[in-house]
Amino acid sequence: MFKYIKSDLPASIVVFFVALPLCLGIALASGAPLFSGVIAGIIGGIVVGGLSGSKIGVSGPAAGLAAIVLTSIGTLGGYENFLVAVVIAGAIQLLFGFLKAGIIGYYFPSSVIKGMLTGIGIIIILKQIPHFFGYDKTFVFFNVNEESTLTQLLKIVDHIQIGSTLIGIIGLGILLFWDKVLSKKGKIFQIIQGPLVAVAIGIIFYTLTQSNDSLVITESHLVSVPIPENAASxxxxxxxxxxSVITNPDIWIVAFTIALVASLETLLCVEATDKLDPNKNVTPTNRELLAQGTGNIVSGLVGGLPITQVIVRSSANIQSGGRSKLSAIVHGLLLLVSVILIPRLLNMIPLSVLAAILLIVGYKLAKPSLFIKMYQIGWKQFIPFTVTVLGIVFIDLLYGIGLGLTVGVVVILIKSYQNSHFLHIEDKSNGKQRLKMTLAEEVTFFNKGAILKELDRLPENSFLELDVRKTRFLDNDIVEILEDFAFKAKQRNIDIELVSERGIVQNPDSYIEFFKLRPKTA
Known part of the structure; x- marks a missing residue:
């Protein structure tokens, strides 16, 4: 682990600079105590970083879980109740790891995963716009019985705080300028990250405007991390x-949701970071689930947010030259030192600056160009993607993913129905129209309707060549259809020639012969 210490230490500082404001900002977006985001960052670095098999992945609180946390804290009756769900979610992730479920991410269509991240990005943006303008009231999403996000957004004009808005705009400008221009000018601008500079400018702005009544930022619009007087505090x-609430069914529903989404986000991040890694290390996914599960159990037990591997921190680690897990561990230690030694400094950070950072995070998750790209790929990708986004934004995360998966399955069934076989007219032989039907490699009961319809449409007094040489799986439902057609074909004067890899059968009375002629793999 210490082999690449010269590369890992500078990289850990960069990751710390990125992680500190994001930990606080994600806690803010989640409606949780701000200190809970720092706890999750510390545990994600030290505990998960130590147990993980990933050399360059960095874990911590994730923007992708903010919507779940925000909703769950209210529905479960408080943050302490929610922590029970986090602990159970960690245990479920351990179970995933022991059951070798590391490949679970591959069974979710990429269109649904992209829709999930995009929907989360839109929610983050909607949630941070009020904070950006200094309007920090907490509210719910699109609830017809209460004031909703859209209703509150319309009220922002009446509650704009000039100081918060101004430093929010300045912070947003710094982030964009740093990302688009300065980061490409020299290594110093990659070591010193834009989020840290934005936070530093925010602290300076707050200090200089305390005596200015029009620009002063009140304590309600600042970070509020408890300041300990001693070790006990x-x-x-x-x-x-x-x-005591562990028997509540809602706790278990939230726990399973967190475990599933956190595992998916982690596995997707693992895939992405392994592709970005210039050294092409391969992360053991089942071990990663075990590490994440352990981290979430520990985080839940001490008041931290749910943890996942995070692409923003991981990519910053890679770009800064991180080579081993030491970088992730040291970044967690730096977070721990900062909340012990400089909590007063943290409490001078304007919430609007954190909102600016999260607006960038949300935008990167929900780029308009992604909608265009998904549309250009085709309707089979665009429709599940769009349904997932709309479901997450207008209902909730679980419904959105469920709706997206349902639509994705329907699309698969439609394409399966269409692609079961190929039928074309070859010529006329002995006065009979000759047709050839080639069955697909796998033909299941999903294809019954398409094949039955095609067979019923065959003209009388024709000749059918049924080619199954490419077929490796034929469902018994299809065999029954062929058995029935063998009987009907005689009545309609249709001659059948069954072609397989082992020979040809003329006008079979029973398709049991087909089983004898098919390859053993069928």
């Missing part, structure tokens, strides 16, 4: 789960 900041 520091440990008092940690929250602990209320296990």
């Amino acid at each position: 520091f440990f008092a900041q940690f929250s602990f789960p209320n296990f």
